[in-house]
Amino acid sequence: MSSPMRSSLMNEHNSSARRAEAPTWRALVRAAATALDNVNEALILAEEAADVPRASLVLAFDSCPGTKVRARFRALTDARRRGAPLQHVVGHWGFRGLDLIVDGRALVPRPETELTVEVALAALGTLRSPAEQALGVDLGTGSGAIACSLVAELATVRVVATDCSSGALEVAASNRARLDPADASRVELRLGDWYGALDPVIAGHVDLVVANPPYLAASEWYGLDPVVRDFDPAQALVAGPSGREAIEEILRGAPAWLSPGAAVVVEIAPHQAREAAAFASGCGARRIDVRRDLAGRDRVIVARW
Numbered sequence: 001m002s003s004p005m006r007s008s009l010m011n012e013h014n015s016s017a018r019r020a021e022a023p024t025w026r027a028l029v030r031a032a033a034t035a036l037d038n039v040n041e042a043l044i045l046a047e048e049a050a051d052v053p054r055a056s057l058v059l060a061f062d063s064c065p066g067t068k069v070r071a072r073f074r075a076l077t078d079a080r081r082r083g084a085p086l087q088h089v090v091g092h093w094g095f096r097g098l099d100l101i102v103d104g105r106a107l108v109p110r111p112e113t114e115l116t117v118e119v120a121l122a123a124l125g126t127l128r129s130p131a132e133q134a135l136g137v138d139l140g141t142g143s144g145a146i147a148c149s150l151v152a153e154l155a156t157v158r159v160v161a162t163d164c165s166s167g168a169l170e171v172a173a174s175n176r177a178r179l180d181p182a183d184a185s186r187v188e189l190r191l192g193d194w195y196g197a198l199d200p201v202i203a204g205h206v207d208l209v210v211a212n213p214p215y216l217a218a219s220e221w222y223g224l225d226p227v228v229r230d231f232d233p234a235q236a237l238v239a240g241p242s243g244r245e246a247i248e249e250i251l252r253g254a255p256a257w258l259s260p261g262a263a264v265v266v267e268i269a270p271h272q273a274r275e276a277a278a279f280a281s282g283c284g285a286r287r288i289d290v291r292r293d294l295a296g297r298d299r300v301i302v303a304r305w
Contacts, residue, residue, distance in 0.1 A: 002156065013137060022064040025050075025057065032077045041086055042077070048090045049073035076285055079222075084284050085227050096149045101174045105167035107236040109145040112293055113212045117149045117269045119300045120210040123263035124157060127207055136208040138165075139194050139250055142236055144172030144187070146210055151183045157208075160185045162197035165235065195253045206257045211250050212267040217243035244279070247301075251280045255305050264303045273298035 023031075032042035047057055049072040065073070077293060079089045087093040089107045092101050095109045096117055096213060102108050124134050134157045138147040141161035150159050163169050169189050176184045190197040216238045221229065228237070239245040247266055254264045264285075268276050272288045280288050285303040293299040 004084060004212070023070070024062050024064050026061045028065070028070065028073060029061075032073070035077060035081055041080065044086065045076040045080065046073055049076055056275070058118065083227060083230065085231050088231060089097050095145050096153070098145070098148055098152060098175070099178065100143055100145055100148070101171060101178070102143060104231055104233065105165070106142040106171045107212075107232050109143055109252075112299055113145060113267060114149075115291065116210065116212055116265060116300050117146055119302060120146070120150060120208055120263075120265045121154060123132065123265055123302060124154065124208050127261055127263065133158065133202050133260075134207040134209060135202065135205055136160070136196065137202075137206050138162070139209060139211040140213050140246070141172050141189070142168050142212070144175040144189075146212060147172070147187050148175050148179055148183075148211075151186045152179060157185075158188075160188045160190060160202070162190045162192055162194065164191070164193045164197075165233070166191055168233070168236070168281065185254045194249055195257060197240060198257065203257050205259050207259055207262045208265065209244075209254050209257065209263075210265040213246035213250060214239040215243050215247060215267070217241060243269065244275060247272065247276050248279050251276070251283050251285070251303060255284060258305055261304060264301075266303075267299060268301055270297040270299065273301065276301045277303075 029042045029046050032045060033039040036042055043054060047054055047068055050057055076089050080086060085108055087102045088104060091103065092099050093109065096114050100109060127134065136150055136157050136159040138159055138161040141147050141163050144161060147159040147161035150157050161172060163172065169191055172189055176187045191286065214235065214237050218238055218241055221234065221238050247268060250266055251264060277288045277290060280301065280303040285305055287304045289302045290298045291300040291302065
């Protein structure tokens with residue numbers, strides 16, 4: 001029979017052996033990078049599992065994470081390997097300085113939409129002085145990325161954000177709750193289809209209409225990357241047979257809601273710029289500009305009445 005001291009030493013030896021056999025972060029990340037064929041994604045998933053920033057993770061590369069953390073990391077890696085978008089796997093994503101909750105109920109915010117926010121802020125700046133209160137409308141808000149960014153970056157704007165999807169509005173509400181309370185109080189969420197969700201009392205008083213609407217044609221759906229087609233909501237991507245249906249509905253309805261000199265800012269596909277500009281002109285827009293993204297592609301149309 002073993003003595004208590006011998007048992008204690010054996011347990012300590014076994015525990016040390018188990019620690020020695022546990023993989024380090026370096027080994028775990030290397031294996032995940034190979035499985036995903038992407039080092040950066042492996043590091044992002046490791047940050048999420050460890051709940052630490054990248055710098056802290058790198059400093060701890062030769063340490064062995066605990067069992068629960070390893071299991072979390074492997075679960076995240078497996079989910080990504082099965083094709084889920086990286087943003088869905090981690091459950092949140094950065095957008096213009098905000099950390100937004102993302103999942104399959106709303107479109108994952110794209111870098112192109114960061115430009116849409118930038119253009120919208122500039123449009124407001126030409127209409128109102130920094131001290132004047134402005135009213136913006138974010139049509140089809142989805143995750144709330146545009147609305148939340150506007151109030152976070154401009155203290156004098158109030159935004160009414162609409163969506164026809166109750167699930168998307170739930171995501172937007174979660175992201176609104178992550179803002180500073182003073183900023184969050186300036187975002188109103190309304191369920192409904194485009195302008196139909198708005199209170200008629202604001203007609204003629206809106207300083208900005210901004211939207212990242214669906215702008216794919218139905219024929220483009222099956223050609224999408226599966227990571228988009230299988231996980232993002234179709235109604236947030238496909239507008240109809242031409243792909244311009246939502247863009248045209250937004251431009252057509254704008255004059256009834258805008259204050260004098262106000263702007264409509266709409267994200268578009270690059271090949272739609274000429275037709276969208278012509279349609280805005282046909283709706284009576286006096287000034288129409290098209291802004292390009294960082295790749296030099298037409299990306300945002302700005303129309304004023």
